[in-house]
Amino acid sequence: MLAGLVIGTDPTASSQVRRFERVELIVSKGPELFHVPDLVGRTGVDAAAAIGAAGLAVGALDEEYDDTTPAGLVLRQRPEEGAERRRNAPVDLVVSLGPAPIAVPDVTGLTEQEAITALEQAGLEATVNDTPEYSSTVPAGAVLAQSPAGTEVQRRTVIALTLSRGPRMVRVPQRLLADGGTRRRSSGGRRVHRAGGLHLRHRGPRARRRAGPDGRAAGGDHDPHHGHLERIPSGRRRRDAKEAATGRDRLLVPPSTRAQLLDSAPATRNAISSDCMWLRRGSQTDS
Numbered sequence: 001m002l003a004g005l006v007i008g009t010d011p012t013a014s015s016q017v018r019r020f021e022r023v024e025l026i027v028s029k030g031p032e033l034f035h036v037p038d039l040v041g042r043t044g045v046d047a048a049a050a051i052g053a054a055g056l057a058v059g060a061l062d063e064e065y066d067d068t069t070p071a072g073l074v075l076r077q078r079p080e081e082g083a084e085r086r087r088n089a090p091v092d093l094v095v096s097l098g099p100a101p102i103a104v105p106d107v108t109g110l111t112e113q114e115a116i117t118a119l120e121q122a123g124l125e126a127t128v129n130d131t132p133e134y135s136s137t138v139p140a141g142a143v144l145a146q147s148p149a150g151t152e153v154q155r156r157t158v159i160a161l162t163l164s165r166g167p168r169m170v171r172v173p174q175r176l177l178a179d180g181g182t183r184r185r186s187s188g189g190r191r192v193h194r195a196g197g198l199h200l201r202h203r204g205p206r207a208r209r210r211a212g213p214d215g216r217a218a219g220g221d222h223d224p225h226h227g228h229l230e231r232i233p234s235g236r237r238r239r240d241a242k243e244a245a246t247g248r249d250r251l252l253v254p255p256s257t258r259a260q261l262l263d264s265a266p267a268t269r270n271a272i273s274s275d276c277m278w279l280r281r282g283s284q285t286d287s
Contacts, residue, residue, distance in 0.1 A: 003030030033084035036091060039077045044095055047074050051091050059090030063097050067155070071098030101152035104159060108143050115143045115161055123155045132163040140166030 008026035011017060034055040039047040048058050059078075069075055078092040079085065102123050107115035116126045138144045144164040148157075 003028055031086045034087060034089070036077075036079050036081055036083045036085060038081040039074050039091070039093065040081075041069075042074050043072055044074065044093070047077075047093055055087045056085060056091050057088045059092040062092070062094045064094060065098065065100035066096045067099045069096040069098070071096055099155045102155055102157075103152050104146075104149055104157075106149065107146055107159075107161070108149075109138060110143050111141060112143065112161070112163060115146075119159050124153070125156055125158045127158055127160050129160060129162045132165040134166070134168040135164040136167045138164035138166075140164055 005028045006025050007028045010024040010026065017023065036056065037050045037054050039050060042050065044061075051058050064075065066075055073096050074093050075096045076094040085091075104124065105118055105122050107118050110118065112128060119126045132140075133144055135144050142164050143161050145162040147160045147162075
């Protein structure tokens with residue numbers, strides 16, 4: 001019944017009364033209304049309990065990200081606090097999911113400062129590992145790896161960066177022995193070097209120390225990936241393998257040994273081991 005309308009009398013209708021006797025009118029106030037409580041900042045469970053206690057009902061529940069409100073707390077409500085509603089009227093709530101996750105940018109290949117700046121601009125933090133790692137593809141000082149990568153994280157998450165030391169450099173030995181091999185004399189009086197199962201004999205004057213095409217001298221640091229590989233098919237006779245290396249700046253290396261950057265003068269060193277399969281031409285050394 002709408003407010004202001006008569007909904008009854010006292011005495012009731014159809015009763016007999018004397019003339020000019022008092023009759024009271026009962027006027028409608030309209031539907032009973034209930035006050036909507038303040039629900040913002042409460043947890044979902046607390047908000048639902050407060051709505052029920054106020055004579056109302058929980059309506060629609062929505063969720064959304066918010067940078068300032070922790071996940072699980074009520075961001076907004078409809079209707080607002082203080083509004084009046086009939087009994088069991090619905091109250092809609094919007095609950096926070098917390099800050100929105102951030103996609104971690106790819107900073108590999110950037111310099112340390114560039115990577116830190118990019119992460120901070122994205123709302124993340126950065127830390128640099130104390131120990132850089134070697135890389136033949138990433139320049140020294142650039143970011144080699146990051147963790148985590150390619151995912152979404154919460155704001156202010158710390159991203160660990162690993163820097164590159166550049167390519168691993170190897171020192172070209174002053175003498176032919178590159179792996180701590182031994183030196184002895186053969187029965188014929190000639191000196192024989194043994195390194196990693198490879199026998200090498202001197203067949204001429206000692207090669208003088210000289211610079212290679214790139215100007216590097218023996219004893220310097222060299223990139224082990226520099227140089228040229230050639231292969232002698234397995235199964236060749238020892239004499240054939242020896243002739244393949246004679247008079248050329250080459251050195252036969254066993255298949256199990258990683259080739260070093262060695263350069264021998266023509267006709268001064270010959271590999272006579274029959275199980276050698278690889279030759280490498282590289283930088284220079286003396287005998």
